Amino acid sequence: MKRHNFSAGPCILPQEVLLKSSEAVMDFNGSGLSLIEISHRSKGFVDVMEKARSLALELLGLEGKGYKALFLQGGASMQFLMVTLNLLEKKAGYLNTGTWSENAIKEARIFGDIFEVASSKDKKHSYIPKGYEIPKDYDYFHCTSNNTIFGTQIKKFPNCPIPMVCDMSSDIFSRQLDFSKFDLIYAGAQKNMGPAGTTLVVVKEEILGKVSRNIPSIMDYNVHINKSSMYNTPPVFAVYTSMLTLEWLKNLGGIKGVEIENDKKATLMYSEIDLNPLFNGYTTKEDRSNMNATFTLANEDLKETFDTMCQEAGIEGLNGHRSVGGYRASMYNALSLDSVKALVEVMSELESKA
Amino acid sequence: MKRHNFSAGPCILPQEVLLKSSEAVMDFNGSGLSLIEISHRSKGFVDVMEKARSLALELLGLEGKGYKALFLQGGASMQFLMVTLNLLEKKAGYLNTGTWSENAIKEARIFGDIFEVASSKDKKHSYIPKGYEIPKDYDYFHCTSNNTIFGTQIKKFPNCPIPMVCDMSSDIFSRQLDFSKFDLIYAGAQKNMGPAGTTLVVVKEEILGKVSRNIPSIMDYNVHINKSSMYNTPPVFAVYTSMLTLEWLKNLGGIKGVEIENDKKATLMYSEIDLNPLFNGYTTKEDRSNMNATFTLANEDLKETFDTMCQEAGIEGLNGHRSVGGYRASMYNALSLDSVKALVEVMSELESKA
Numbered sequence: 133m134k135r136h137n138f139s140a141g142p143c144i145l146p147q148e149v150l151l152k153s154s155e156a157v158m159d160f161n162g163s164g165l166s167l168i169e170i171s172h173r174s175k176g177f178v179d180v181m182e183k184a185r186s187l188a189l190e191l192l193g194l195e196g197k198g199y200k201a202l203f204l205q206g207g208a209s210m211q212f213l214m215v216t217l218n219l220l221e222k223k224a225g226y227l228n229t230g231t232w233s234e235n236a237i238k239e240a241r242i243f244g245d246i247f248e249v250a251s252s253k254d255k256k257h258s259y260i261p262k263g264y265e266i267p268k269d270y271d272y273f274h275c276t277s278n279n280t281i282f283g284t285q286i287k288k289f290p291n292c293p294i295p296m297v298c299d300m301s302s303d304i305f306s307r308q309l310d311f312s313k314f315d316l317i318y319a320g321a322q323k324n325m326g327p328a329g330t331t332l333v334v335v336k337e338e339i340l341g342k343v344s345r346n347i348p349s350i351m352d353y354n355v356h357i358n359k360s361s362m363y364n365t366p367p368v369f370a371v372y373t374s375m376l377t378l379e380w381l382k383n384l385g386g387i388k389g390v391e392i393e394n395d396k397k398a399t400l401m402y403s404e405i406d407l408n409p410l411f412n413g414y415t416t417k418e419d420r421s422n423m424n425a426t427f428t429l430a431n432e433d434l435k436e437t438f439d440t441m442c443q444e445a446g447i448e449g450l451n452g453h454r455s456v457g458g459y460r461a462s463m464y465n466a467l468s469l470d471s472v473k474a475l476v477e478v479m480s481e482l483e484s485k486a
Numbered sequence: 487m488k489r490h491n492f493s494a495g496p497c498i499l500p501q502e503v504l505l506k507s508s509e510a511v512m513d514f515n516g517s518g519l520s521l522i523e524i525s526h527r528s529k530g531f532v533d534v535m536e537k538a539r540s541l542a543l544e545l546l547g548l549e550g551k552g553y554k555a556l557f558l559q560g561g562a563s564m565q566f567l568m569v570t571l572n573l574l575e576k577k578a579g580y581l582n583t584g585t586w587s588e589n590a591i592k593e594a595r596i597f598g599d600i601f602e603v604a605s606s607k608d609k610k611h612s613y614i615p616k617g618y619e620i621p622k623d624y625d626y627f628h629c630t631s632n633n634t635i636f637g638t639q640i641k642k643f644p645n646c647p648i649p650m651v652c653d654m655s656s657d658i659f660s661r662q663l664d665f666s667k668f669d670l671i672y673a674g675a676q677k678n679m680g681p682a683g684t685t686l687v688v689v690k691e692e693i694l695g696k697v698s699r700n701i702p703s704i705m706d707y708n709v710h711i712n713k714s715s716m717y718n719t720p721p722v723f724a725v726y727t728s729m730l731t732l733e734w735l736k737n738l739g740g741i742k743g744v745e746i747e748n749d750k751k752a753t754l755m756y757s758e759i760d761l762n763p764l765f766n767g768y769t770t771k772e773d774r775s776n777m778n779a780t781f782t783l784a785n786e787d788l789k790e791t792f793d794t795m796c797q798e799a800g801i802e803g804l805n806g807h808r809s810v811g812g813y814r815a816s817m818y819n820a821l822s823l824d825s826v827k828a829l830v831e832v833m834s835e836l837e838s839k840a
Contacts, residue, residue, distance in 0.1 A: 150522070154508045365561055
């Protein structure tokens with residue numbers, strides 16, 4: 133039976149990527165050796181790293197604009213710390229849109245004065261704050277583009293008078309944006325880019341080197357830039373698989389191409405949530421995420437029936453995050469419209485049964 | 487043609503591990519989903535993480551002795567920093583046996599007074615210092631068990647009156663030691679354990695929580711311990727493949743079993759270096775590494791001939807590190823005695839030709 137993988141991350145990846153990546157574990161480019169047993173300094177792997185880095189910049193439209201792309205380790209949680217060590221001299225402003233923003237704020241507070249420029253905490257992060265001011269004398273402004281847990285997404289980014297840092301872990305490469313508005317973008321690979329184990333950092337070089345602290349080498353973006361993202365042994369499998377996913381995306385017409393598909397999926401999903409009286413959306417409509425649709429059953433008594441129907445239809449990973457409850461349908465780039473159709477069908481079947 | 491992979495790391499892994507790992511990228515445990523697209527919180531993956539952690543302790547003989555095993559990200563270079571943040575209050579002692587020790591010292595110096603208790607720098611790290619004293623008032627003592635670049639290995643560890651920290655990246659699981667002498671052991675996976683992208687940390691819990699600094703969460707061993715090594719999304723592929731390698735090792739008779747094979751390989755290799763007049767060993771005999779044999783040609787004019795002969799015999803990854811030159815035969819756990827025989831044959835063939 134075909135599985136419909138709605139996991140929030142790690143999540144579905146393109147089948148052709150999985151196939152190539154699986155093959156490379158046995159034989160990398162016909163070398164007779166595995167991808168994971170060759171030197172990361174060999175020409176074969178250096179080419180992979182360089183291709184991944186240049187594809188990332190190309191797809192974001194940031195080539196030749198003073199940015200560098202890095203593939204690091206440690207996930208977004210490591211970036212909470214690296215951003216702070218590299219950019220925070222005295223104070224910074226953070227937009228609090230949920231759990232991940234709060235974690236970023238918590239880590240930054242160890243090293244300076246962190247101000248919440250706005251927060252959606254008053255309504256359990258079911259919306260995106262708007263109309264806030266970003267003070268000019270902060271070192272930088274930090275926001276989270278998409279809230280995977282609550283299912284909100286920033287649709288319009290502020291005009292930012294200071295460097296703008298954005299955690300795009302759960303929606304990078306999913307929609308067209310003017311990425312040059314951002315000075316630093318980071319994203320754990322395990323949503324739209326590849327397997328867990330690597331994190332993309334895209335940084336405008338001119339914002340670096342301005343803090344007075346002695347940054348540990350492994351935490352220093354400039355150290356990684358100077359070593360072409362090979363300061364130490366990179367996570368070869370995760371970088372290679374990310375490169376394959378970026379190639380797949382490019383062949384699909386890049387972000388522009390995939391955005392059309394993502395819009396179709398989200399429209400179908402949210403139409404069902406709105407029209408079907410058995411389900412309620414969790415977030416404010418205008419701030420709904422195209423990646424993670426969160427919803428609850430109007431009548432909890434139907435839970436067992438609905439869960440069984442989903443299971444029978446091969447639908448996986450639909451449980452909401454424990455802090456929100458209910459359901460969450462994650463519709464990342466590699467999820468097909470057919471999978472959303474399958475879920476919507478189950479939802480309307482439940483309606484006709486009830 | 488069979489390849490003989492002498493790479494220094496990432497390096498050769500058991501063929502059966504590569505096969506299982508490659509299959510899991512397409513279908514994990516018959517689930518119909520890939521290992522890299524399922525939730526890391528799913529039972530399937532939680533079991534993998536727990537098995538990897540307990541196998542590590544079991545193989546090192548550290549079960550029930552107050553130790554915890556973690557699979558983190560960032561490589562040994564990240565551990566240079568984490569060790570410091572978690573253990574350094576004022577001063578610590580480091581044994582300088584080469585490049586990796588020096589990197590560890592450099593990073594630790596940002597946070598306190600670091601003393602070299604002994605150094606082999608005077609003779610370009612071709613030996614292991616002995617007979618040094620470790621002051622009782624240091625916070626900890628740090629050493630590097632095996633020097634991958636120069637090819638030296640500590641055969642007898644000091645009696646240490648303070649917590650002993652050891653970077654075992656390049657020889658963990660290769661030889662029997664009383665591992666309970668150490669309070670913290672770390673090792674990047676990419677030599678004897680798995681693919682690049684995860685790092686094993688084995689730490690005695692009682693040494694933690696004693697420094698006064700506010701440790702960032704992602705850097706705090708206690709945070710990772712409390713979250714069962716899942717504080718954030720782990721590098722699933724690297725952890726799974728490491729688990730498979732540890733299973734393979736256990737089936738081989740554990741460290742005791744593989745040590746017999748490693749001794750055979752090293753004895754054969756060094757006998758040839760010593761008996762063949764065309765080659766010179768780089769290090770002091772008593773400190774020779776069983777993992778990395780470093781040697782040079784007595785007559786550099788033979789380089790092209792030797793390199794071609796190696797290539798024709800399917801021998802890969804034999805180049806010495808750029809800071810030492812010459813050759814380096816890395817003989818990690820998964821390298822077969824046959825591969826060493828193939829290399830030794832080429833070396834003696836060169837002798838008979840010359």
